[in-house]
Amino acid sequence: MLLFIGKIVLLYFITIIIIRSMGKSAFAQLTAHDLAGIFFVITLATGPVVTENLVYTVTGLVVVGIVHIGFSRLMLFNGLNRIFVGKPTIVIKHGKFVRKNLKRSQFTLSELLSEVREKGYPDISLIDYAIIEPNGGISIVPQQSIAPVTPKQLEIETSYHGLPIAVIIEGKIQQQNLQLINKNEQWLRQELADAGYPDRRQIFYAAVRDDDYSLIIDTGKGSMGEG
Numbered sequence: 043m044l045l046f047i048g049k050i051v052l053l054y055f056i057t058i059i060i061i062r063s064m065g066k067s068a069f070a071q072l073t074a075h076d077l078a079g080i081f082f083v084i085t086l087a088t089g090p091v092v093t094e095n096l097v098y099t100v101t102g103l104v105v106v107g108i109v110h111i112g113f114s115r116l117m118l119f120n121g122l123n124r125i126f127v128g129k130p131t132i133v134i135k136h137g138k139f140v141r142k143n144l145k146r147s148q149f150t151l152s153e154l155l156s157e158v159r160e161k162g163y164p165d166i167s168l169i170d171y172a173i174i175e176p177n178g179g180i181s182i183v184p185q186q187s188i189a190p191v192t193p194k195q196l197e198i199e200t201s202y203h204g205l206p207i208a209v210i211i212e213g214k215i216q217q218q219n220l221q222l223i224n225k226n227e228q229w230l231r232q233e234l235a236d237a238g239y240p241d242r243r244q245i246f247y248a249a250v251r252d253d254d255y256s257l258i259i260d261t262g263k264g265s266m267g268e269g
Contacts, residue, residue, distance in 0.1 A: 046098060049090060050105050057084065058113075130181075134158075134172035137185070147174050158182060204251030206258055213243040223252055233257055 133144045133154060144154060154172070157180045163169055171183040193200045207219045209230055220226060230250075231242070237257055239245055246262025 043098075043101065047101065047105050050102055051109055053088075053090065054106060054109050054113075129176060131174045132171060133174055134166055134169050136171075137167040137169060139166070149174065154180075204253030204256075206249035206251055208247065208249050210242055210245050210248035212247075213245060215242060223250055223255065225250070225255070234259075 131143045131147045133140055133147065133149065139151070144151065155166075158164075158166065158169065158172060161180065161182050163182055163184065166172075168185050168188050169182055170185045171181075173181045173183075175181055207223055209216050209219050209225075215227055215230065217227070220230060233250075233255075234240065234242060234245070234248070234257070237259060239248075239259060239261075242248075244261060245259060247258075247260040249258045250256070251258070
């Protein structure tokens, strides 16, 4: 049994290292070869621990769960996090490609161009920074000249409209969300009745704004009301 557990732990870490070495592109968009590579790595890794013994199977599942939880906790340490998870990689800086970083991330130029186009930046000269995150996603910081203008920059005063908190989803009252706004089911039923919806089962979605407790009601039949 100890040999079996040791085998599971060893293969778990080897699998992480191999998938990690495939590069961030494997996480950003699963191409045919990425998917095939990950599938074969996982299949080969689990092959030696597959067993018809129920006790061994349950033990294996428990061990993987414990190792995964422990591994997640270890990732809180920056040193281990950089080794196993990675760190952000700058691939465009001030409108120019950083070729060595792009090569290290194992992103092809066409893949990168496709990603930035999808985010609405077909002209890389307008990008201040493009960063490949550890999970394979791409963050883009545009040049200030094309960055969205904020109300603060225009010296326009804005007002808070309140966060809609869902209180009914598909006819079911969300008790926890009612507690968030310090209201109870009786209050909600009264508000719904006043708004002309005495039967909550007819409501597909209802939310309460946390600033003025106004209701947003959608019956799911093409009609939405606010009161």
